[in-house]
Amino acid sequence: MSFGETGNSLDLDFNALSNPHNGSALDLDQFSEERPTRQLLKVTPGPGADEDYERLAAIFRPVFAQIAAGAKDRDRNRILPFEQVGLLNRERFGALRLPVADGGHGARLSDVFRLLIELSEADSHIGQLWRAHIAFVEDVLRLEDAELRAKWVARIAAGQIIGNAYTEKGGNALGSLNTKVSQVDGRWVVNGEKYYCTGTIFADWTTVAVAHPELPGRQIALVSTQHSGVKILDDWDGFGQGLTGTGSTVFQQVPVDSFMPEDANDPEAAIFQLVLMAVQAGIGRAALNDMRASVQARTRSFSTGTGVPVHREPQVLQLVGEVSAEIFAADAVVMGAVLEVESALADPYLNAEERFAVCELAANRAQTIVQPLVISATSKLFDGLGASSTRSSCNMDRHWRNARTIATHNPAIYKARIVGDYEINGVQPQRLSVTGDLSSPHQGFGL
Structure with a gap:
């Protein structure tokens, strides 16, 4: 539908207006402030919704x-x-x-x-x-x-x-676990303490990474969070993502319901990481929403501006455009990586090791790009709104705090190196297994 068709507030011949031999120019004041904008941005990135x-x-x-x-x-x-x-x-x-x-x-x-x-x-x-x-x-x-x-x-x-209880707060050697299973009256029970137990406080069951006396490496036990021997603490004190239940869980003689079979090429880690990337993309969208609404509603301006309302201020509009582009890119990267993983999981021609590598590399590449995009966007939010946006009552800083907190996970700093090592040297991505303390500078990864 062209702008010259009946039903629009203006009947303008844009070809004529853009003719350099036409002496008149288009007066932007002719555009009605009440003219509705047709929203052309898709709600979700990637292929069209079906x-x-x-x-x-x-x-x-x-x-x-x-x-x-x-x-x-x-x-x-x-x-x-x-x-x-x-x-x-x-x-x-x-x-x-x-x-x-x-x-x-x-x-x-x-x-x-x-x-x-x-x-x-x-x-x-x-x-x-x-x-x-x-x-x-x-x-x-x-x-x-x-x-x-x-x-x-x-x-x-x-x-x-189902929640998560994989990581120990400290005191365990790298590649080993202090949380263990043992047999009591013919049944396996879990004893130990975990931290970073995201989601467990809301869960009915939790996976627990344990050391098993009869099996090598890390084993995954499933236990009920409702058992009297399970104590879940909301003691996460990070400055962001404070409501995720990412705290401590203590296990005292807790019966094991099931053991999950160990698979050295399980793509679980990639799924874990891509969930965080999806959360980052959502944070970016929320920040853009707040920025858009605040700029549209703002009436105060600065004498150092250009003298137009903030919603027409060229530099503010440029900033909003940059944030919009960063969030669009983050969305697209996340979904591109997810589609790569989805394809790899369904590909019968990949062996287990190849499938693991494809999934890990997709997640690592996404993390390398998405993190700085969202941190940049959530920081620019304040530049467009001024000092008043930093008030606690606005709570605009939650977007940056939450994005910055997620950007530290598993740790992001290593991801680009892992991808580069694969690209140049063909080094297979390693499975993230057990975090712990180094006993020597050259200690291997063990589990």
């Missing part, structure tokens, strides 16, 4: 809107989002990936991540707390043990959530 995705989005977007309404206040007042997790669970967000025949929504991996970006735009804490659950579901779908798969599929379909 009916399957729109079906899923129609279920969850009303919930996302409810979640977004209180996100700023929950962050400022440190209110854990139990109610909001419940709203998502009512619609079985955790069963997205399960086949419809198994009681799930039948979503593709890429559908899950598009929805996760939208959820993280509403509240980045809630997006992150599903991290372990999303990765666990992928592991369950790949299980060859039919009985074990059926048990966990049924639990996930019923709305049960």
